[in-house]
Amino acid sequence: MTISAFGLRKRFGDKVVLDGIDLSVAEGTVFSLLGPNGAGKTTAVQILSTLITADAGDVRICGHDLRTDPDGVRSVIGVTGQFSAVDGLLTGEENLRLMADLRHLPRREGRRLTARLLERFDLVEAGRKPASTYSGGMRRRLDLAMTLVGGPRVIFLDEPTTGLDPRSRHGLWDIIRELVAGEGVTIFLTTQYLEEADQLADRIAVLDHGKLVAQGSAAELKRLVPGGHVSLRFTDVSTLDRAVRVLGAGSRDDEALTLQVPGDGGVRSLRELLERLDLADVEPEGLTVHTPDLDDVFFALTGHPTPRESLR
Structure with missing residues (x-):
């Protein structure tokens, strides 16, 4: 490490x-x-x-x-x-040369490195202007x-x-x-x-x-926090009915022909879900995996709003 x-x-x-x-x-x-x-x-x-x-x-x-x-x-x-x-009083180039001097680099090497870094960080044009600008x-x-x-x-x-x-x-x-x-x-x-x-x-x-x-x-x-689910979409109500019977859990939407099944979004759990449907000869038209985001994780683990929200 x-x-x-x-x-x-x-x-x-x-x-x-x-x-x-x-x-x-x-x-x-x-x-x-x-x-x-x-x-x-x-x-x-x-x-x-x-x-x-x-x-x-x-x-x-x-x-x-x-x-x-x-x-x-x-x-x-x-x-x-x-x-x-x-240092806002120095130019970008002078700031870099100062750091090279503090690192005890030979003057020629410091100048070459300064030029490379100005180019790498897209600062060539601004390099001779005060950093305060x-x-x-x-x-x-x-x-x-x-x-x-x-x-x-x-x-x-x-x-x-x-x-x-x-x-x-x-x-x-x-x-x-x-x-x-x-x-x-x-x-x-x-x-x-x-x-x-x-x-x-x-x-x-x-x-x-x-x-x-x-x-x-x-x-x-x-995957540590609840709220993850797989959303399955079907072509007709009868297939949706069969999926509900096979999986025995989830929230169905007959108008959208979808079934939301709780899950952690992991590959293993998704594979197991699809295998259960396949064994019952139930084929969804499509699926999407929904997992909590880091905001959910942060709140669940700390009990605080996200850092940016806490500044408001």
Whole structure:
């Protein structure tokens, strides 16, 4: 595992922010940590990225022990926080060169890398303009480009698209996918957009009151909550009647000639349902599978509205 954390604990005064959480993140994947505001997501990122220390727990990142080798951890990670680290008084090019200098890259190599990153993040034209003139999406692209200067193997993205318009957000998603698929970078993502986690994450963990209440892929988490069903459509009422007799459960609509059968949306349960119909020589005209979305999962697991709704 690229990131392994066991028994991670953190307390601020009387408030327990992280209560012994365990995390494992595989190399070349996107891992998303979800939770209500104040659940401890940013604290977890700050600990894993060496910005603050944990009260207890063992953490290894790319083989480096967080407690005994923090410099080794820093050598393999990059961090893009909630708030842009871009210096608005400098141009985009100057921001990147500054990062290259801080990484002690030779001047010629730093200039070449700066040119490549400006082109990669579609910032060539804006590169000689002050970053203060950039749009929100441009600043976030520059911020991520600055993170890549050190060639990190793990990137922590703490709510990277908050405040961006949909076009800019989707553009950043494409960049994240390219980093993972093209370069094998591991992404640790926190986000307030459940759609973002659904689109990007290979695995998702839900944090609530300092504890992890669920982990799994988006599909696995959606199967944890009720509400999933298969909607079967038939050509006539008599076939619908036979399906009801065979399956013995569901909600029928005689006008639409449909039958909704509760299910988790999994391949195994769907196969079993179709086999029962096939054995009875009942053939539906079509079917659709409906599963709960991550909003349903989030509410069911935490008892809170989704993160974005809680800001309203």
